[in-house]
Amino acid sequence: xxxxxxTVRGHGNVQAARNWExxxxxxxxxxxxxxxxxxxxxxxxxxxVLRIDPTGYELTVAQAEADLAALEADAAxxxxxxxxxxxxxxxxxxxxxxxxxxxxxxxDLAERGVAAxxxxxxxxxxxxxxxxxxxxxxxxxxxxxSRRARLEAQVARTRIVLARAKRDxxxxxxxxxxxxxxxxxxxxxxxxxxxxxxxxxxxxxxxxEITAQIPVDSFRRLLGxxxxxxxxxxxxxxxxxxxxxxxxxxxxxxxxxWRGRLVRVESALDPQARSVPAVIAVDDPYAGAAPPxxxxxxxxxxxxxxxxxxxxxxxxxxxxxxxxxGNIVYLRNGDGRLExxxxxxxxxxxxxxxxxGGIAEGEEVIADDLMPAIPGMIVEPAEGLE
Numbered sequence: 415x416x417x418x419x420x421t422v423r424g425h426g427n428v429q430a431a432r433n434w435e436x437x438x439x440x441x442x443x444x445x446x447x448x449x450x451x452x453x454x455x456x457x458x459x460x461x462x463v464l465r466i467d468p469t470g471y472e473l474t475v476a477q478a479e480a481d482l483a484a485l486e487a488d489a490a491x492x493x494x495x496x497x498x499x500x501x502x503x504x505x506x507x508x509x510x511x512x513x514x515x516x517x518x519x520x521x522d523l524a525e526r527g528v529a530a531x532x533x534x535x536x537x538x539x540x541x542x543x544x545x546x547x548x549x550x551x552x553x554x555x556x557x558x559x560s561r562r563a564r565l566e567a568q569v570a571r572t573r574i575v576l577a578r579a580k581r582d583x584x585x586x587x588x589x590x591x592x593x594x595x596x597x598x599x600x601x602x603x604x605x606x607x608x609x610x611x612x613x614x615x616x617x618x619x620x621x622x623e624i625t626a627q628i629p630v631d632s633f634r635r636l637l638g639x640x641x642x643x644x645x646x647x648x649x650x651x652x653x654x655x656x657x658x659x660x661x662x663x664x665x666x667x668x669x670x671x672w673r674g675r676l677v678r679v680e681s682a683l684d685p686q687a688r689s690v691p692a693v694i695a696v697d698d699p700y701a702g703a704a705p706p707x708x709x710x711x712x713x714x715x716x717x718x719x720x721x722x723x724x725x726x727x728x729x730x731x732x733x734x735x736x737x738x739x740g741n742i743v744y745l746r747n748g749d750g751r752l753e754x755x756x757x758x759x760x761x762x763x764x765x766x767x768x769x770x771g772g773i774a775e776g777e778e779v780i781a782d783d784l785m786p787a788i789p790g791m792i793v794e795p796a797e798g799l800e
Contacts, residue, residue, distance in 0.1 A: 418731055420635040420723040421763050424626025424692065425665070428715040431695060432618030434594055438607045439585045442466040447603045456619065457590045464588035464601070464613060471583040478576035485569045492565060496558045503551040510548050513541040593619045595712075622699045622711055624662060625680065626719045627689040633679075635761065636723040651679075657724040660694045664709070665716050672696045672711050676721060694719050729760070730769045736781045737767045744780035745773070746793045752780070754789050 446465035450457065457463060520537045523529035594616040601613050628636070637654040660674035673696070680691040699711035711717075736743060737759060745753040757772030773779065780793065 418729050418766075418768055419725055420632070420761075422628055422632045422636050422721045422723075424628050424719045424721070426624040426626040426717065426719065428622050428624055428699075428711055428713050428717060430617035430619075430713050431621040431623045432592065434591060434614070434616045434618065436464070436588050436613040436615075438466065438609055438611045438613055440466060440471070440582050441606075441608045442468075442470070442586065443606050444601050444603050447601075451596060451599055451614070453596055453598060455596050457594050457596060457616070459590055459592045459594075461590045462587050463590055466586040466588075466607065468583055468586040471579060471586060474579040475576065475583055478572060478579050482569065482572045482576060485565060485572055489562070489565045489569065492558065492561055496555065499551055499554050499558075503548065503555060506544065506548045506551055510541070510544045513537075513544045517541045588613060590616075595619055617713055619700055620698065622696050622713065623677070624674070624694045624696070624717055624719055625691050626694060628692045628721070630688045630690055632761075633690045633692065635726075636721055638724055638726065659722045661720045661722075662694065662696055662711070662717050663720070665718055667709075668718075670709060672699065674719070692719075692721070694721070730773055730775065731766045732769065732779060733781055734762055734765050734767045735783070736779055738783070738787075743773065744784060744787060746778040746780060746795070750792055750794070752784070752787065752789055752791050752793050754787065 443466065444464060445467045448457070448461065448463045451463045517534075517537045517540075520529055520534050524531060524534040597615040597617055599614050600611075601607055607613065636658060637651075638657070655676045655678070658676045660676055662672045662674045664670045674694040675697075676692060677695045678693045680693060696711055702708055703710035709715075732743070737757070738744070741757055741759055743755050743757050745755050747753045755772055758770040760768045760770040762768070784793075
């Protein structure tokens with residue numbers, strides 16, 4: 415009995431885990447291009463690789479800032495006007511109170527015949543004029559909130575225009591978002607580009623992935639599930655993936671290997687081939703690279719992936735040559751005679767056959783091919799093997 419690890423092999427092409435395709439988000443003329451922006455070169459994160467003419471966008475920012483300053487000055491003027499109007503209103507309301515008191519006194523005198531009617535008319539005109547001034551100031555104060563709301567709306571709209579202008583200005587610089595290897599450059603210096611036009615394509619350098627097609631049954635055994643009823647739920651897959659070790663080797667030079675890890679399976683299973691597209695990731699594929707002796711693991715390399723699962727339960731494993739046609743195994747029974755036994759082979763790998771039943775622990779298995787193999791004949795072990 416032995417605890418067997420399932421080993422599965424697959425092949426696939428290396429692909430970068432992250433890709434970058436720079437697209438122009440604004441229109442303009444390319445006025446600067448990084449001297450290292452060429453196919454195959456490595457660009458560090460944060461490096462500016464292209465610059466689109468920013469002149470028009472700088473003017474738009476300046477205009478928006480000037481409009482915003484003018485509106486803010488109008489808002490400050492409105493605050494001053496409101497304060498002045500309030501002070502004038504207070505004074506005019508005082509004048510109105512005095513005028514109304516004087517009007518009441520003159521009216522009383524006129525009713526008693528002491529004051530002339532013309533004096534009463536003159537005081538009424540004066541009181542009306544003062545009252546009119548008070549109402550005009552009150553109306554002016556009442557319009558202040560609407561004027562302020564209008565200015566605030568204009569300021570908000572101008573701030574949006576300014577933010578959009580600054581955003582467009584920032585987009586004149588094309589910056590590498592992570593360490594990358596340049597794939598293709600689509601523009602040249604002094605070339606006009608429109609919004610949406612591709613500029614640069616590149617691959618990330620921190621990780622690569624290989625998609626290998628693994629038979630469904632082998633993949634189930636790899637994850638430690640030996641029966642179809644042992645469901646593999648999405649929540650439990652990550653834990654099973656962590657128990658699987660992965661080695662990647664270059665098909666053209668098997669001496670070059672990398673350590674990988676099983677990270678996921680793609681959603682598009684192949685129902686006809688009954689295979690699982692397993693994705694193996696290799697971190698830091700450029701580590702230790704010293705071409706031509708040691709190559710980095712770069713996109714489009716054709717590699718072999720060897721996946722090894724966790725130890726399964728103790729099983730009987732025999733050399734594949736000990737399983738004869740029809741899944742027959744030769745045994746030497748307790749009487750020393752040949753017995754032919756039907757066995758159930760679960761799976762085969764690396765020259766070994768793992769049995770699902772038919773032989774008990776401790777029974778003697780004859781690994782050689784006997785000619786003839788007659789049941790019941792006496793079998794003597796070779797000298798030194800008993």
